[in-house]
Structures are given as structure tokens and as C-alpha cells.
Amino acid sequence: xxxxxxxxxxxxxxxxxxxxxxxxxxxxxxxxxxxxxxxxxxxxxxxxxxxxxxxxxxxxxxxxxxxxxxxxxxxxxxxxxxxxxxxxxxxxxxxxxxxxxxxxxxxxxxxxxxxxxxxxxxxxxxxxxxxxxxxxxxxxxxxxxxxxxxxxxxxxxxxxxxxxxxxxxxxxxxxxxxxxxxxxxxxxxxxxxxxxxxxxxxxxxxxxxxxxxxxxxxxxxxxxxxxxxxxxxxxxxxxxxxxxxxxxxxxxxxxxxxxxxxxxxxxxxxxxxxxxxxxxxxxxxxxxxxxxxxxxxxxxxxxxxxxxxxxxxxxxxxxxxxxxxxxxxxxxxxxxxxxxxxxxxxxxxxxxxxxxxxxxxxxxxxxxxxxxxxxxxxxxxxxxxxxxxxxxxxxxxxxxxxxxxxxxxxxxxxxxxxxxxxxxxxxxxxxxxxxxxxxxxxxxxxxxxxxxxxxxxxxxxxxxxxxxxxxxxxxxxxxxxxxxxxxxxxxxxxxxxxxxxxxxxxxxxxxxxxxxxxxxxxxxxxxxxxxxxxxxxxxxxxxxxxxxxxxxxxxxxxxxxxxxxxxxxxxxxxxxxxxxxxxxxxxxxxxxxxxxxxxxxxxxxxxxxxxxxxxxxxxxxxxxxxxxxxxxxxxxxx
Amino acid sequence: xxxxxxxxxxxxxxxxxxxxxxxxxxxxxxxxxxxxxxxxxxxxxxxxxxxxxxxxxxxxxxxxxxxxxxxxxxxxxxxxxxxxxxxxxxxxxxxxxxx
Numbered sequence: 001x002x003x004x005x006x007x008x009x010x011x012x013x014x015x016x017x018x019x020x021x022x023x024x025x026x027x028x029x030x031x032x033x034x035x036x037x038x039x040x041x042x043x044x045x046x047x048x049x050x051x052x053x054x055x056x057x058x059x060x061x062x063x064x065x066x067x068x069x070x071x072x073x074x075x076x077x078x079x080x081x082x083x084x085x086x087x088x089x090x091x092x093x094x095x096x097x098x099x100x101x102x103x104x105x106x107x108x109x110x111x112x113x114x115x116x117x118x119x120x121x122x123x124x125x126x127x128x129x130x131x132x133x134x135x136x137x138x139x140x141x142x143x144x145x146x147x148x149x150x151x152x153x154x155x156x157x158x159x160x161x162x163x164x165x166x167x168x169x170x171x172x173x174x175x176x177x178x179x180x181x182x183x184x185x186x187x188x189x190x191x192x193x194x195x196x197x198x199x200x201x202x203x204x205x206x207x208x209x210x211x212x213x214x215x216x217x218x219x220x221x222x223x224x225x226x227x228x229x230x231x232x233x234x235x236x237x238x239x240x241x242x243x244x245x246x247x248x249x250x251x252x253x254x255x256x257x258x259x260x261x262x263x264x265x266x267x268x269x270x271x272x273x274x275x276x277x278x279x280x281x282x283x284x285x286x287x288x289x290x291x292x293x294x295x296x297x298x299x300x301x302x303x304x305x306x307x308x309x310x311x312x313x314x315x316x317x318x319x320x321x322x323x324x325x326x327x328x329x330x331x332x333x334x335x336x337x338x339x340x341x342x343x344x345x346x347x348x349x350x351x352x353x354x355x356x357x358x359x360x361x362x363x364x365x366x367x368x369x370x371x372x373x374x375x376x377x378x379x380x381x382x383x384x385x386x387x388x389x390x391x392x393x394x395x396x397x398x399x400x401x402x403x404x405x406x407x408x409x410x411x412x413x414x415x416x417x418x419x420x421x422x423x424x425x426x427x428x429x430x431x432x433x434x435x436x437x438x439x440x441x442x443x444x445x446x447x448x449x450x451x452x453x454x455x456x457x458x459x460x461x462x463x464x465x466x467x468x469x470x471x472x473x474x475x476x477x478x479x480x481x482x483x484x485x486x487x488x489x490x491x492x493x494x495x496x497x498x499x500x501x502x503x504x505x506x507x508x509x510x511x512x513x514x515x516x517x518x519x520x521x522x523x524x525x526x527x528x529x530x531x532x533x534x535x536x537x538x539x540x541x542x543x544x545x546x547x548x549x550x551x552x553x554x555x556x557x558x559x560x561x562x563x564x565x566x567x568x569x570x571x572x573x574x575x576x577x578x579x580x581x582x583x584x585x586x587x588x589x590x591x592x593x594x595x596x597x598x599x600x601x602x603x604x605x606x607x608x609x610x611x612x613x614x615x616x617x618x619x620x621x622x623x624x625x626x627x628x629x630x631x632x633x634x635x636x637x638x
Numbered sequence: 639x640x641x642x643x644x645x646x647x648x649x650x651x652x653x654x655x656x657x658x659x660x661x662x663x664x665x666x667x668x669x670x671x672x673x674x675x676x677x678x679x680x681x682x683x684x685x686x687x688x689x690x691x692x693x694x695x696x697x698x699x700x701x702x703x704x705x706x707x708x709x710x711x712x713x714x715x716x717x718x719x720x721x722x723x724x725x726x727x728x729x730x731x732x733x734x735x736x737x
Contacts, residue, residue, distance in 0.1 A: 614668065614729040615660045622656065 007497045009096060009150070009214065012078035015061060019078040019095040022058055022105065022148065026051040027141035033134030041130050045123075048133035049116040052140050056109035063102050071497050074099055077150055088209070096150035096213065100498045103347055104147035104277060107354045111269045112140045114472040118362050119261040121468035122369060132172060132259065139165035143270050147277060152201045152211035155278075159197065159242065162271045163190045169266060170258040182254035189251040193241010197278070200234035203227060217284035225288065232285050232292025235278055236299065243275025243329050245303045250562050252326055253310065256318040260365030263318055268325045268357035273350050276329065279336040280343050283499040287339065297337025297420070301430045304330025306559055308437035312444070313555025315544055316375045317364045320445050321357070324401065327438060328353045334431060335416040338423045343500035344492040345419055349412035351491075352483050356400040356409055359476035363394035366469055367449060370462040377448040378542050379457050384450040386462035389470045391450050393477035398446050400480040402439040402524050405510040408484030414510075414517050415503065421516055428516070435520055439527030447535045455542055644685035652678035665717045665727040669710070676706050 012019060029051035033044045040047070066074045075098035084091040097105075116136060123129050142161025149155040163186075171183025204211050207227055208219045220228055239245065244252035244267075255267050266272070279286065279296055286293040307326030314320045332349050335342035368375060370387055384391040400409040413435060421428025456462065464470065485508040492502030512518060544556075554560060609620070655674030662668055680699040687695025721727050 615663075618659050622660070 007072060007075050007098065009075040009077035009098065010073065012076050012095075012097075015065065016076045016078055016097065018058070019062070019076070019097060019148070020080050022055045022095070022109075023141055023144045025054050025058075026137040026144065029137035030134050030141060033130055033137065038130075044130045045120060045133040048137045049113070049120060051137050052109045052113035052116055055140070055144065056106065056113050059102065059105040059109055062097055063106060066097065066099070066102060071493070074497055083154075091151070091153055091211075093154055094150040095148045097148070098498055099494050099496075100277070100280065100347065101147050103351065103495070104273075105144065107351055108140065108143045108147065108270050111354050111358050111476070112136075112143075112265055114475055115261050115265040115269075115358060115362065118264075118365070118469050118472040119259075121466045122261055122365055123259065124468075126259075128172070132169075135165055135168045135172070136261075136265070139169065139266060139271070143274075146274055150213055152197075152204060152213070152216070155281075156194075156197060156201060159238075159274065160194065162266070162274065163187065163194070163242075166190075166255070166266050166271055169262040170255045172258055172262065176257065179257040182251075182257035186251040186255050189248055190241045193238045193248055193275075196234045196237025196241065198238075200231045200238065203231050203234065213281065216282075220284040220288045223288070228285055229289040229292050232282070232289035233295065235282050235285065236292060236296055239275030239278045239296075239333070240299060241275075242278075243272050243333065244326050245275065245299050245330065245333055246306050247561065249303060249306070249326050250558065250565065253319055253322050253558055256316070256322050260318065260361060260368060263322070264358045264361030264365065267322065268361050269354040272325060272329055273332070273354070276332040276336055276346055276350055279333065280346055280498075280500075283340065283343060286337075287499075293337055293339055295337070297334050297424070297427055300330045300333030300335070300337050301420075301427055301434075302330070303327070304334065304434040305430060305437070306330075308434050308441060309551070309555050310558055311441040312437060313552045315377050317367065317377050317380075317445065317449060318361075318375055320377070320441060321361055321364060324438065324442065325357060327434060328357065328401070331413060331416050331431065331434070334420055334427060338419050338427075340499055340501040341423065342416065342419045343498075344495045344502060345412055345415040347495055347500070348487060348491045349409075349416055351487065352400065352408035352412045352480070355476055355479035355483055356397040359473060359480050360394055360397040360401070362469070362473055362476065363390050363397065366390045366465040366473065367462075369465055369469070371456070371460050374457060374460070377445065378540060378544065379455055379460075380449040381452045381456070381540065382450070382454040383462055387450075387464050389464055389473065393470070393473040394450070395446070396477040397480050398442050400484075402442050402528065403435060403520065404524070405521070406481075406485065408480050408482070408487075410510060411484035411488045414520055417520055418514050418516050432516070432520060432523055436523040436527040439524040440531045443528045443531035444535050447531065448540055451536070452540060455540065641685040641689050644681060648678045648681040648685070651675075651681065663728045663730050665720070665729050668729060669713055669717070673706060673710070676702055 029048045033040055033048055036044065062076075066076070075096065077094055077096050079092050079094040081093055082090065083093045116133070119132065119136065123132055126132065139162060142158050142165055144158070145161060146155055146158030149158060167183045167187040170186050171180045173179045174183075201211055204216050207223055208215050210216070237248075240248045252267055252272065256263055258267075286296065304327045307323045307328075307330055309323075311320045311323030311327060314323060328349070332346045332353070335346035335349060364375075366387065367380065367383060367390060370383070370390075371379065374380075396407070400407040403410040403413045417428055417431045417435060420431050465473075489507045492500065492506060496502050510517070557563065609616075652675050655671040655678060658671030658674065659668055662671065680702050683695040683699045683702070685695075687693060687699075717727055724731065
């Protein structure tokens with residue numbers, strides 16, 4: 001951690017003092033589109049598409065500037081304004097540009113910009129296109145706040161912002177009940193994670209008096225182990241919510257209800273990586289809390305296997321990709337849970353995954369575009385000939401995700417498996433198994449979608465997508481292919497200042513010096529082979545076969561975790577609610593109604609005196625008079 | 639001279655009025671009984687005034703008479719209205735407003 005403490009951010013000067021523009025540009029885009037109303041219908045989407053590219057260009061300038069500085073000075077802090085000043089609390093909105101945040105900045109704006117471009121084609125005929133682009137810009141702005149913040153409190157603002165944008169975009173087709181429900185589910189499940197993050201921030205504020213990264217990092221070593229472990233676990237809960245890790249992953253599969261570019265942007269390339277960012281950013285906390293760190297690694301492994309399992313069983317192309325996203329983010333969490341040795345690989349895999357997963361999701365969108373929005377892979381088959389560009393770009397993404405040497409995924413995933421094996425052999429072997437399963441389900445997807453015989457529904461005439469859609473695909477495919485070679489020898493040393501350990505002698509060539517790299521390749525090829533034997537050699541039935549192994553059934557039901565939530569947590573809440581309702585009906589209501597009944601009964605007794613006979617009233621008056629007289633006389637006597 | 643006989647007479651008048659009020663049903667008789675009780679009270683006031691040699695009681699008696707006259711005006715008009723509507727002045731029948 002000594003390296004980490006020497007990286008003291010310098011105050012922003014020159015071009016760096018305009019860093020707030022990075023966030024302000026997409027935010028202004030969102031404001032113009034959402035507040036401008038129908039007046040911006042015609043040109044709004046184009047303006048919105050320019051916004052992330054503008055931020056990207058600015059980010060690229062900052063990246064080049066940081067690159068030109070010595071490693072120990074690659075951190076710039078740009079205070080924007082004082083947010084809260086109350087007593088001894090001072091919270092500043094400040095932007096931190098360091099190797100980690102710049103890597104995210106370029107990923108978010110670069111891939112985000114390409115997805116904006118793709119959406120111009122994909123959403124061309126949607127009546128609410130303007131609103132869609134407004135939300136997309138809002139998302140980019142929120143994500144940039146998240147990754148550029150220099151303290152946890154501002155990070156939390158971005159964290160909630162992406163949650164909001166995600167909710168708005170998942171339920172974008174709000175007229176569909178399933179989309180509305182999926183948006184709500186994502187929002188609510190994310191709240192659970194947010195609670196964890198909030199508790200972590202509160203603890204930091206109580207312990208350090210500040211939530212600034214530099215203060216927290218410096219103070220972590222002096223804090224009592226119990227508190228550090230608590231913060232670590234709470235940060236993990238937050239990361240689980242946002243990054244769709246077991247057990248808070250259930251929202252991600254439903255989030256596929258949103259338009260496909262959203263799935264690509266938010267639920268594959270950027271937002272779901274926020275949890276990984278959080279863990280890597282909190283490296284100093286985890287360095288002091290080995291238990292929390294191990295928990296991160298275990299959550300990662302469980303998720304990578306669970307996601308792969310779900311991916312194997314689904315027929316919906318987007319759900320397979322969603323399962324695979326879970327699984328790949330599981331890899332990143334695993335790497336982040338290994339500690340400094342894994343940080344570089346976590347971020348490396350995050351970047352390569354951002355490219356190849358966005359590529360494949362957009363490819364899936366292109367396939368859906370060609371087949372009247374059908375997502376069932378059993379209705380595809382033989383699309384390779386009809387959609388050559390989509391097939392080739394998707395194929396590159398496929399080779400990257402399963403980890404074929406020279407493709408980007410191979411470098412990062414091999415690195416994670418190797419690092420995991422070095423730290424905990426059991427984790428490494430499970431991650432290795434995950435790599436085999438990944439190869440299996442991705443091969444299944446390719447075989448069912450692009451190869452084999454045609455199983456198209458009647459009236460479907462697949463055709464290549466318009467240029468606006470395939471250009472981003474080509475760019476992303478190029479990234480999926482060569483990003484690994486470009487970054488492999490460099491990313492470790494780039495991230496070293498933020499606490500990562502650079503792997504030794506990494507070059508642009510695949511590294512087969514460790515025996516485990518060979519094993520990974522063999523396992524991957526076995527996975528591909530099994531998938532080919534099962535799905536490539538015999539026709540795929542148009543309806544899902546019913547007589548399947550329990551493994552498939554469990555996978556088709558998302559491992560029954562939703563059911564467990566409904567029966568366990570929701571069931572308990574229902575029971576509690578019924579109990580409260582019972583008390584309300586038989587306790588509170590009984591008391592209130594009893595009061596009424598008593599009054600009524602008293603009334604029915606007392607009303608007898610009001611019989612309507614004048615003489616009885618007269619008699620009453622007489623008795624009253626006599627009584628008053630007697631009292632008067634008696635008191636006179638005394 | 640003592641006012642005993644006046645007081646006894648007043649007591650007798652008041653009792654007659656009271657009993658009449660309690661046992662009769664005819665609204666007119668009830669009214670008359672009420673007047674009787676008021677006048678019994680007047681008698682007590684006047685005799686007390688006479689015994690003490692001051693005019694307070696007599697003034698009070700005039701007030702009572704004025705109130706009684708006003709009451710008779712309203713009371714009789716109500717009774718006449720009821721009689722027109724129901725052809726009866728029995729107060730036992732007039733119990734429509736009972737709870």
C-alpha cells in the first residue's frame with residue numbers, strides 16, 4: 001500500500017480545470033431533451049449522440065496528459081464547489097482524474113457513444129425516441145459522476161443516478177406490464193445494495209469525519225479491524241446490488257425487458273461494473289479486512305458459476321447474454337477479491353468485457369431487429385448467411401468471451417484464473433470450470449442463432465441492419481479483437497499507482513508460461529466440443545424439450561432464487577402484514593367499534609327518560625327542584 | 639300581622655297548580671296550572687315585600703307578570719296551531735319529537 005499513499009492528487013490547472021465539462025455535457029444534453037419537449041424531437045437524438053463523444057474527446061485529452069506525466073503524479077483533483085458546509089462537516093464536489101477513473105471515463109463515454117450511435121438506428125421508428133436519448137444522456141452523466149467523484153458521498157449521487165436511469169430505461173416501454181415490473185424490480189433490488197453502501201459511507205463519516213478517498217485510504221490502516229471489516233462487507237453488499245452479484249442478481253435477468261441498446265450499455269458494459277469499481281477503489285479498506293476480501297472473491301466465484309448455469313439453460317438470447325454478463329462480472333469480482341494482484345486483471349477484464357459484451361448485445365439487437373423482435377433462439381438458425389456483418393462481429397465477440405488466444409478476453413480471463421489459482425487453488429479451479437461452461441453456452445448460442453438449419457417463423461425475412469447499426473458493431477468488434485493485445489503489456493503498470501500490482505513480463509503475446517493457461521485453453525475447447533456435440537450435429541427442436549435434467553430445469557427457473565425470495569422474504573412480509581391487519585381488525589377496530597357500541601347501549605338506556613310526556617318532564621323538574629332545595633337547606637344547616 | 643296565611647295560601651295555590659300540571663293532559667289546563675304556580679310565587683313575593691316594607695318583591699312580581707303574559711301569547715298561539723292541525727290539545731299526543 002505504500003505506492004497508494006504516495007499518489008497524492010495535485011490541484012487541477014490548465015485544461016484539467018475544465019474537467020467538470022465531462023459531466024456537464026451529457027447532463028446538459030439530458031436536460032435539453034427532457035425539458036425541451038417535442039420541440040427537440042427532430043434534432044434532439046443527434047445532439048444527445050454528440051454529447052458522449054464530446055466527453056470522450058475531452059477524456060482522451062486528459063488521458064494523454066496524464067500519460068505524459070510520471071506515474072507518481074498521475075492524479076488530478078479538480079474541486080468544483082463546496083456542496084455542504086455545516087459545522088465541522090465539509091463536503092466538496094470534486095473530480096478526481098487518476099488512472100482508474102480515466103480508464104472508466106474512456107470506457108463509459110467510448111462504448112456509450114457507440115451505443116448512442118447504434119440507438120439512432122435501432123430506435124429510429126420509436127415514437128418516444130427523444131425521451132430515450134434523454135435518459136441515455138442522463139445515464140452517461142450519472143455514470144461519470146460515479147467514476148469521477150473524489151469521495152464516496154458524491155459517488156453515491158452518481159450511484160443513485162445510474163439506478164434511476166436504469167429504472168427509467170428498463171421500463172422505457174412502460175405500456176408493457178412486464179417492462180414496468182422489471183424496472184421496479186431493478187430499482188427495489190438495487191435499494192438493498194444501496195443500503196449497504198450507505199451504511200459503509202455513514203461508518204466512514206463517523207470514523208474518519210470525511211468520505212474522501214484519500215482520507216479513507218490513509219485512515220483505513222489505523223482503524224480497528226472490526227470496523228474495517230464492517231465497512232468492507234457493507235461495500236460488498238452495495239457492489240452486489242449494482243453489479244448483479246449473487247444474491248442480489250435477480251434484477252439483471254428481468255432488466256432485459258428494456259430496449260436492447262440499454263441492455264448493452266447499462267446491463268453489460270457500464271453500470272453493472274460500478275460494483276467492481278467500488279471494490280477496486282476501496283482497495284485500502286480491503287487490504288485491512290482480509291475476511292471481507294475473501295467474501296468478495298467467494299461472491300465472485302458463486303456468481304460466475306450461477307450466471308454460467310443460467311446462461312446454459314435459457315432460450316432467450318438476451319437472457320443468455322445476461323447470464324453471461326453476471327458470470328463475467330463474477331470474474332471481475334473474483335479478481336477484485338484477490339487483492340492488489342487481481343486489481344489490474346479486474347479492470348482489464350472490465351474493459352475487454354465492456355467491448356465484447358456490448359458488441360454481442362448490440363449484435364443480438366441486430367438479430368432481433370431482423371426477426372421482428374423475436375428473442376427465442378429456437379426461432380433463429382442459419383442467420384449467418386442473411387446477416388454477414390452481424391455474424392462476423394458477433395463471432396469476434398464470441399471468440400473473445402470464451403478466451404481464444406489473441407482475442408481480448410483471453411488475456412484478461414487467463415490472468416484472473418491464474419491469479420485466483422495462485423491465491424486460492426480452489427477459487428482458481430472453480431473459475432476454470434466457469435471458463436469451460438462459458439465456452440459451452442456461448443457455443444450453444446452461436447450454433448442456435450447463426451448456424452444450423454433455418455427455423456424462422458413465418459413472415460420473417462432476416463436482413464442486415466442499416467449502416468448506423470453495423471458501424472458501431474464493427475468498431476466494437478475491432479476492440480474485442482485487439483484490445484487485449486494493446487492493453488496486456490501496459491494496463492498493469494498504468495494501474496499501479498492506484499494500488500494494483502503489475503503482472504511481470506506481460507507483453508502483447510499470449511502468455512503460456514504458466515501451465516494453467518494451457519489447462520484453460522483445453523477446458524475451453526472441451527466446452528466448445530460438448531456444445532457442438534449436443535447442438536451442432538442434430539436439429540434444434542422448435543419448442544424447448546420437456547424431459548431435461550434437473551440442472552436444466554433449475555437453470556431455466558433462474559436457480560429458483562426469485563421463488564425463494566417470494567416464499568422467504570416476501571412470504572415473511574406478507575405474514576407480517578396479515579398479522580398487522582389481524583391486529584387492526586380485531587384489536588384497533590374492535591376497540592373503536594366497542595366504544596361506539598357502549599355509547600349506543602348507554603343511549604338506548606338513557607333515552608327511556610325522554611318519553612315525550614310533558615308531565616314526566618314536569619316531574620323530573622320537580623324532583624330536581626326538590627333536590628336542589630334539600631341541598632340548599634342542608635348546606636344552610638351545616 | 640304575620641304573612642303565614644298568605645304563605646299557606648300561596649303553598650296551596652302552588653300545589654294545586656303543580657298537581658294540575660302533572661296529572662292533566664289538556665294543554666290549556668296545563669297552561670292554567672302554570673299560571674297558578676306563577677301567581678303563587680307572585681303572592682309570596684308580594685307578601686314578603688310587604689313584611690319587609692320594601693318594594694323589591696313587588697317589582698319582581700311585575701316582572702313575573704310581564705314574562706307570564708309574554709309566555710301566554712306564544713304558548714296560546716302554539717296551542718291554537720296544534721289544535722288546528724290535530725283537532726286535539728292533549729299533550730300526550732304531542733310526542734313526535736321524542737328521541
